[in-house]
Amino acid sequence: MNKQFGDVHISDLGDFVTLAEIQRAPNNFFDQALIKSLADAFAELDEDPSCRVIVLASEGKHFCAGANFTSSGNREAPGTRKAEDGNPLYREAVRLFSNKKPVIAAVQGAAVGGGFGLAMMPDFRVACAEARFTANFVKLGFTPGFGLTHTLSRIIGVQAATDMFYTGRRITGTEAKALGIVDRLVPQDQVRDAAIAYAKEIAENAPLALISLRKQMRGDLAAAVQKATDVEGFEQYHLQLTNDHKEGVKSVAERRPGNFTGT
Numbered sequence: 552m553n554k555q556f557g558d559v560h561i562s563d564l565g566d567f568v569t570l571a572e573i574q575r576a577p578n579n580f581f582d583q584a585l586i587k588s589l590a591d592a593f594a595e596l597d598e599d600p601s602c603r604v605i606v607l608a609s610e611g612k613h614f615c616a617g618a619n620f621t622s623s624g625n626r627e628a629p630g631t632r633k634a635e636d637g638n639p640l641y642r643e644a645v646r647l648f649s650n651k652k653p654v655i656a657a658v659q660g661a662a663v664g665g666g667f668g669l670a671m672m673p674d675f676r677v678a679c680a681e682a683r684f685t686a687n688f689v690k691l692g693f694t695p696g697f698g699l700t701h702t703l704s705r706i707i708g709v710q711a712a713t714d715m716f717y718t719g720r721r722i723t724g725t726e727a728k729a730l731g732i733v734d735r736l737v738p739q740d741q742v743r744d745a746a747i748a749y750a751k752e753i754a755e756n757a758p759l760a761l762i763s764l765r766k767q768m769r770g771d772l773a774a775a776v777q778k779a780t781d782v783e784g785f786e787q788y789h790l791q792l793t794n795d796h797k798e799g800v801k802s803v804a805e806r807r808p809g810n811f812t813g814t
Contacts, residue, residue: 552599557588561596567603567754568747569596576611580619581665583640590646597651603758604750605650607673608657608743614682615666620691620800638784644697645780648672649773651762653753657746658682658724659739668697671706674765676732677746679739682724684732690719690809692799693790696783698776705772707731 552569554561560572571592573579589607596602609615654673661683662670670676670684686703688695695703695716703712707730715722727733737745753761790796794814802809 552596552602554592554595556592558585559588559592561592563601564606564747566751567601567758568606568750569599569602569604570606570608570747571596573607573609573615576609578613578616578619579609579611579666580617581615581669582618583643586640586643586647586669590643590650593647593650593652593654600758603652603754603756603761605652605654605673606657606743606746606750607654608746609659611660613660613666614656614658614662615669616661617664617666620803638696638780638787641696641698641780641784644668644672645773645777648698648776651765653750653761653765655746655750655753657743658684658733659742661685664688664691665697668695668699668702671697671699671702671732674769675734675749676727677735677737677742677749678724678727678733679737679742680724681739682727682733682742683721684724684727685719685721686715687719687721687803689717690799690803692793692796692809692811694783694786696780696787698779698783700783701775701779702772703732 552561552563558574560574562570564570571589573585593605596605656670656673656676658670658676658678659682663685664687667684667686686695686699711730724733724736728736735745735749795811798811799809
């Protein structure tokens with residue numbers, strides 16, 4: 552398949568490997584439209600026999616720098632929906648987590664906030680020492696989303712995940728490899744090629760067996776992400792109405808500690 556889904560380009564690399572490239576360089580900020588495009592593309596690839604493994608990559612400097620909170624066009628206006636309605640972006644994220652075929656992420660730069668959540672959707676991550684992983688939600692005055700409260704704990708354990716959440720600290724690709732977030736660490740200019748080679752190593756195997764095994768290994772991951780994002784979305788909705796969130800967005804943009812008041 553060679554097809555465009557919004558800002559996501561799908562290309563057949565041969566050997567049963569497909570590249571899904573996010574084309575929002577240099578930062579590849581995400582929004583509901585981007586995640587829907589990915590979910591739509593992956594749903595079609597699930598039915599494409601020429602695809603056995605997907606490589607998720609981004610053009611530009613960063614894998615995904617999260618949501619662009621500095622742009623008013625990317626912020627949801629208060630009162631647009633009710634907390635109990637749920638976040639429509641997370642509904643698309645759950646669709647993405649529901650795909651059937653193995654996915655490998657090529658992380659060449661920063662994976663921040665929800666972009667970190669997106670990086671945790673694939674089965675494996677290939678990255679470099681220069682990559683950065685940040686769950687910086689508390690610095691923005693709210694709490695994690697995109698299912699990270701489940702997916703990160705699932706990979707590195709509750710204690711290590713809680714440390715990243717509470718501090719909001721940024722870790723390098725090297726530390727991420729030590730924690731288990733990154734599966735293969737390579738030089739920065741080899742990240743995409745290494746991810747493709749990894750995908751081809753998997754794709755040479757029996758496709759029905761791969762789908763079956765992935766289902767067994769991931770279990771009810773999509774349902775768990777649905778449950779996690781229901782809670783995450785509810786908490787984020789209320790916290791985004793606080794003064795601390797406004798201060799968090801401003802302080803992160805100004806690269807300084809936030810002056811939080813608990814209001």
